[in-house]
Amino acid sequence: MNEQLHLLYVTPSVSRLIYGIFEVERNLAHQLSARGIPVDVEGLVDACTEADLPRWRPLVPSVHKVSGPQIVGYSPSFYSKLMASKANVGHIHSLWSYTTYALYKWAKARRAPYLVTPNGMLDEWALKNSKWKKDIARFVCIDKILKEASCIQVNTMAEYESVRKLGLKNPVCVVNNGVNLPDLSLSHASPWRDLSDTKGKKVLLYLSRIHHKKGVHLLLQAWKELIERNIRGSEEWHLAVVGFKFDNNAYEKELLSFIKDNGMSGRVSTLGEQHGDAMGDCYFCCDAFILPSYSEGVPIAPLNAWAYAKPVIVTSGCNIDEGYRAGAAVKVEPEPVSIREGIEALIQSPAAKREEMGRRGRELVEAKFSWNAVGEQMTEVYQWLLDGRGIPTSMVDDGSMPGR
Numbered sequence: 001m002n003e004q005l006h007l008l009y010v011t012p013s014v015s016r017l018i019y020g021i022f023e024v025e026r027n028l029a030h031q032l033s034a035r036g037i038p039v040d041v042e043g044l045v046d047a048c049t050e051a052d053l054p055r056w057r058p059l060v061p062s063v064h065k066v067s068g069p070q071i072v073g074y075s076p077s078f079y080s081k082l083m084a085s086k087a088n089v090g091h092i093h094s095l096w097s098y099t100t101y102a103l104y105k106w107a108k109a110r111r112a113p114y115l116v117t118p119n120g121m122l123d124e125w126a127l128k129n130s131k132w133k134k135d136i137a138r139f140v141c142i143d144k145i146l147k148e149a150s151c152i153q154v155n156t157m158a159e160y161e162s163v164r165k166l167g168l169k170n171p172v173c174v175v176n177n178g179v180n181l182p183d184l185s186l187s188h189a190s191p192w193r194d195l196s197d198t199k200g201k202k203v204l205l206y207l208s209r210i211h212h213k214k215g216v217h218l219l220l221q222a223w224k225e226l227i228e229r230n231i232r233g234s235e236e237w238h239l240a241v242v243g244f245k246f247d248n249n250a251y252e253k254e255l256l257s258f259i260k261d262n263g264m265s266g267r268v269s270t271l272g273e274q275h276g277d278a279m280g281d282c283y284f285c286c287d288a289f290i291l292p293s294y295s296e297g298v299p300i301a302p303l304n305a306w307a308y309a310k311p312v313i314v315t316s317g318c319n320i321d322e323g324y325r326a327g328a329a330v331k332v333e334p335e336p337v338s339i340r341e342g343i344e345a346l347i348q349s350p351a352a353k354r355e356e357m358g359r360r361g362r363e364l365v366e367a368k369f370s371w372n373a374v375g376e377q378m379t380e381v382y383q384w385l386l387d388g389r390g391i392p393t394s395m396v397d398d399g400s401m402p403g404r
Contacts, residue, residue: 003088003386003387005037005038005088005089005379005382005383005386006037006038006040006085006086006087006088006089007029007032007037007038007039007040007087007089007090007091007382008039008040008042008082008085008087008089008090008091008103008106009025009029009039009040009041009042009090009091009093010042010043010082010090010091010092010093010099010100010102010103011025011041011042011043011044011093011094011099012043012044012073012094012096012097012098012099013043013044013046013048013049013094014026014041014043014044014049014052014053014056014061014063015046015047015048015049015051015052015053016048016051016052016273016275017046017047017048018094019208019209020119020177020299020300020301021093021094021119022052023179023300024093024117024119024177024178024300025041025093026055026056027178027179027180027371028178028371028374028375028378029041029056029059030056030059030371031178031371031372031374031375032375032378032379033058033059034375035375035379037379037382038087039059040062040085040087041056041059041061041062042061042062042063042064042078042081042082042085042099043061043062043063043064043099044063044064044065044066044070044073044075044078044097044099045063045064045065045066046066046070049063052275055276062081064077064078064081065077072097072098073097073098073099074098075098078098078099078102079102079105079106082102082103082105082106083106083109083110085106087112088110088112088386089112089113089114089115089382089385089386090103090106090107090112090113090114090115091103091114091115091116091117091382092104092114092115092116092117092145092149093117093119094119094121095116095118095121095122095137095142096121096133096134096137096142100141100142100145101141101145104141104144104145104148113150113151113385113386114149114150114385115149115150115151115152115153115381115382115385116145116146116149116151116152116153117152117153117154118152118154118159118163118297119155119297120155120159120295120296120297120298121297122146122159122162122163122166123158123159123162123295123296123297124162124165124295125213125294125295125317126213126295129212129213146166146168146170147168147170149170150170150171150385151170151171151172151173151381151385152168152170152171152172152173153172153173153174153175153378153381154172154173154174154175154297155174155175155176155177155297155298155319156174156176156297156298156319156320157174158319159297159319160172160174160396171395171396172395172396172398173377173381173392173394173395173396174394174396175374175377175378175381175394176298176368176369176373176374177297177298177300177303177369177374178303178369178370178371178373178374178375179300179303179304179306179307179365179369179370179371180307180371181307181362181365181366181370182280182283182284182307182308184284184308184309184362188280188281188284188285189281189285190281190285191240191242191271191274191278191281191282191285192238192240192269192271192285195269197238197265197266197267197269198238198240198269201236201237201238202236202237202238202287202288202347203237203238203239203240203285203286203287203288204237204238204239204240204286204287204288204289204290204343204347205240205242205282205283205286205288205289205290205305205310206219206239206240206241206242206243206289206290206291206292207242207243207274207279207282207283207289207301208242208243208291208293208299208301209243210241210243210244210245210251210252210255211251212251213293213294213295214291214292214293214294215292215293215294215315215334215339216241216251216255216292217251217254217255217258218292218334218335218336218339219239219241219290219292219339220241220255220258220259220264220268221258221336221339222292222336222337222339222340222343223239223264223267223268223340223343224258224262224264225336225337225340226340226343226344227264227267231344231347231348232348233347233348234344234347236347237287237347238267238268238269239267239268239269240268240269240271240282240286241255241268241269241270241271242271242272242273242274242282243271243272243273243274244256244270244271244272244273245272245273246272255270256270279304280308283304283305283307283308283310284308286305286310287310287354288310288311288312288313288346288347288354289301289302289305289310289311289312289313290312290313290314290339290342290343291312291313291314291315291318292313292314292315292332292334292339293314293315293317293318293334294315294317294334295317296317296318296319297319298318298319298320299314299318299320302314302318302320302323302329303320303365303369305361306323306328306358306361306362306364306365306369307361307362307365308358308362309355309358309359309361309362310358310361311328311329311330311346311354311355311357311358311361312328312329312330312357312361313329313330313332313339313342313343313346314329314330314331314332315331315332315333315334315339316331316332316333317334322364322368323361323364326360326361326363326364327356327357327360328357328358328360328361328364329357329361330342330345330346377392377393377394380392380393380394381394381395
């Protein structure tokens with residue numbers, strides 16, 4: 001009889017401040033808990049913890065106050081709480097924080113297996129971003145933690161290749177992120193109903209972090225070219241860019257200035273971050289979705305758009321080739337010309353074709369990206385880590401599996 005699993009999740013945040021990772025770790029924990037698997041969640045206090053803790057129910061994460069810089073994430077109470085847990089398998093959901101090191105120490109003290117999910121953080125582009133900080137963290141402890149992990153979970157084979165390029169020889173499982181499937185018969189209030197410039201227009205939605213990695217500047221450059229060239233059909237569309245904090249950070253100021261300086265204010269709306277039901281309203285009420293990222297693991301945003309049966313434009317860096325093969329997405333590269341051409345192709349497609357793309361996207365997430373499917377795969381992995389029985393179907397067969 002298999003030993004009863006008891007999982008320990010560690011994360012630098014249990015709130016929206018870690019964006020898609022928050023959705024992944026929370027929904028996976030819910031799925032596993034519903035299967036009768038105990039999940040202890042340990043995180044750090046941040047500005048959105050109080051608002052988002054109720055979204056974990058019926059789970060109740062423990063949260064710890066940070067001492068020192070938030071980016072380091074040190075909490076004097078964190079490790080002792082891990083040691084009080086009765087868990088027998090650990091899971092690290094985000095690198096570059098003290099929480100990662102604390103779980104590693106726990107695993108060594110308990111002689112317990114642990115799994116690491118990089119969530120795209122080991123891709124070449126991601127490692128080059130803030131490179132010197134990450135190089136220091138890797139030298140101090142992160143490389144050792146990765147090297148000694150019992151298993152590394154990646155979302156795609158492209159991410160698997162990134163892991164191997166770093167010289168990591170651990171067993172690797174390929175398990176996608178998941179999304180919740182909304183009821184499309186429910187009504188939604190339009191987030192842009194009070195914006196006069198959107199009246200009678202179709203809306204192309206960007207909804208994600210406002211960050212250089214996401215290529216928002218590329219999207220705005222492409223949209224500017226679309227307007228200047230007076231591309232047929234473009235006058236019928238409006239671009240909604242959702243995710244601004246309006247906190248005067250340099251990148252946001254650059255984007256807002258670009259829109260104003262190029263006279264695009266009537267063709268682009270900039271909205272603040274949307275969460276929960278408000279985020280669902282955005283997906284439901286848009287006509288198409290775009291994510292022009294340089295690099296991702298498997299991003300949640302386009303999966304959510306497909307769950308709402310919307311056609312999608314995504315770069316190759318988003319690593320969801322299944323969408324292209326299924327006829328649910330337009331493929332572009334992270335450069336303005338390619339993005340503009342992709343937008344042209346979509347908006348000039350007949351409405352029936354866009355609807356068909358959305359339907360295929362919905363079918364794709366139902367078949368491959370539902371939390372039920374993800375939960376089943378991850379349960380196999382966790383159980384194998386615990387007792388070594390039955391090689392999980394998601395494991396990459398490349399000679400890395402230990403003889404157990």
